[in-house]
Amino acid sequence: MNTKQIFIFLFALSVLSCKNETASKNERVQVVTTTSMITDLVKNVGGDLIDVQGLMGAGVDPHLYKASAGDVTKLANADIIFYNGLHLEGKLVEVFEKMESATKTQVALGEQLDATTLIGSDYFASNYDPHVWFNIQYFKEFVEVVVSTLSRKLPQHADQFKANGDAYIAQLTTLEKEVEEIIETLPEEKRILVTAHDAFNYFGKSYGFNVVGLQGLSTATEAGVKDVQRLSQFIIDNDVKAIFVESSVPRRTIEALQAAVKAKDRDVIIGGSLYSDALGDAGTIEGTYIGMFRYNVNTIVNSLK
Structure with a gap:
């Protein structure tokens, strides 16, 4: 077997070995x-x-x-x-x-x-x-x-x-x-959830929350000045105590909303960051669906009370 034949044989053997290893994996x-x-x-x-x-x-x-x-x-x-x-x-x-x-x-x-x-x-x-x-x-x-x-x-x-x-x-x-037990501690008139975008409508339907998102259902749409002004007045009219940012949406839109409320001589706090379109970091409690859901509910209820 000449040098060229040896090289071809070894190459073929290595390819076969890789295929077998891949198949095993x-x-x-x-x-x-x-x-x-x-x-x-x-x-x-x-x-x-x-x-x-x-x-x-x-x-x-x-x-x-x-x-x-x-x-x-x-x-x-x-x-x-x-x-x-x-x-x-x-x-x-x-x-x-x-x-x-x-x-x-x-x-x-x-x-x-x-x-x-x-x-x-x-x-x-x-x-x-x-x-x-x-x-x-x-x-x-x-x-x-x-x-x-x-x-x-x-x-x-x-x-x-x-x-x-x-x-x-x-x-x-x-x-x-x-x-259900946690949400029962929040009076129905306080169940108004204002977030960066309308990710929580199914949550609202299940637990009796009026959900209002600044950007609508998709983050691909941008909130305009009129949206901010309209929602700031809604917050004042309904005496909403807290609004929420989302982990997968930039904070600036909710911060602009908070500033608009303050410009009208009223205060609203940012109640925390909710997980909407993604879980938390891997390896954390919020990195699981159950942990995320529990965290969101506790954050919402504690901030709106």
């Missing part, structure tokens, strides 16, 4: 998720039976998110893609469409819900408010869809996915009861 189902809320849910259901890669981390605004080259690679290599849908990830829709194939499963969780129960919206092509995770019952339905999808992909582990899903739903039921 990829025995588990490769799942890609978009928002951090969905990432947390899928990890709770899939456990160590799947590999999950989330595209959006803490503080990331899904309305404005654009896929990087690395994201496209992750999506291309995925067996399953779970995303919110209802045009929340508007700038990723075209990427998802190009990724469609017979071997890849794509699930828009929000689009599995009963559309007749959703809140209408003129801001999105779907004509529905996409912030559906703020209805815990909807999030439970997401769990069922994820369990079903993973079970079809890995039928040998269907019982484990079902057990994981049931356990997580039990935690969500406990969260529901806790949230």
Whole structure:
């Protein structure tokens, strides 16, 4: 065997070795998720039976998110893609469409819900408010869809996915009861939630809050001077004690609103920062859906009392 033949053999051997190593690493189902809320849910259901890669981390605004080259690679290599849908990830829709194939499963969780129960919206092509995770019952339905999808992909582990899903739903039921008890301590006339954008309408519908967002449903729209003046007067007229910034939206719009109220010789405090379109930092309590929801409710209620 001459030198050239040896080189070709070694090269082929190395390629085969790499392929075998890749196959070994990829025995588990490769799942890609978009928002951090969905990432947390899928990890709770899939456990160590799947590999999950989330595209959006803490503080990331899904309305404005654009896929990087690395994201496209992750999506291309995925067996399953779970995303919110209802045009929340508007700038990723075209990427998802190009990724469609017979071997890849794509699930828009929000689009599995009963559309007749959703809140209408003129801001999105779907004509529905996409912030559906703020209805815990909807999030439970997401769990069922994820369990079903993973079970079809890995039928040998269907019982484990079902057990994981049931356990997580039990935690969500406990969260529901806790949230209701906390909110009951806030008088109904004080349940006015003013935030940077209208991410909390499903929350408001569930718990009797009048929700007003400065930017509307999408952060892609800018709040104008008239919006600030209109809302500042609303705050004064309704004696609103606190307004809220959001972790995924710049503070400046709410700070401008606070200044507008002050210019009219009234005061309103910034009650804290709420998690709206993304969870908190990974590894923190607020980095989980349940921790985020509990934190938001306590922050809102304590500030508005």
